[in-house]
Amino acid sequence: xxxxxxxxxxxxxxxxxxxxxxxxxxxxxxxxxxxxxxxxxxxxxxxxxxxxxxxxxxxxxx
Numbered sequence: 001x002x003x004x005x006x007x008x009x010x011x012x013x014x015x016x017x018x019x020x021x022x023x024x025x026x027x028x029x030x031x032x033x034x035x036x037x038x039x040x041x042x043x044x045x046x047x048x049x050x051x052x053x054x055x056x057x058x059x060x061x062x
Contacts, residue, residue, distance in 0.1 A: 006054045014040040014048035 010033035013024045027033040030052070037048035 006057065008052045008054045011051045011053055012037045012040070012048055013051070015046055016040075017043050017046055 007028070010027045010030050011024055012027065012033050013022060014037065015021075016023045025033075025036060027036065030050070033050050037050055040046055040048045
């Protein structure tokens with residue numbers, strides 16, 4: 001069953017140079033995700049990737 005009402009989320013996966021780990025954050029708008037990703041790419045070793053994800057609604061049996 002296809003759900004046309006599902007709003008996309010934007011997941012930013014990035015390298016946190018302060019702790020040396022790969023992390024991720026989720027955003028409701030692409031503009032917010034792009035701003036966050038841009039701030040994470042301040043250093044030479046820094047990187048960030050934005051993925052658009054459409055979550056499928058969960059059906060719970062009664």
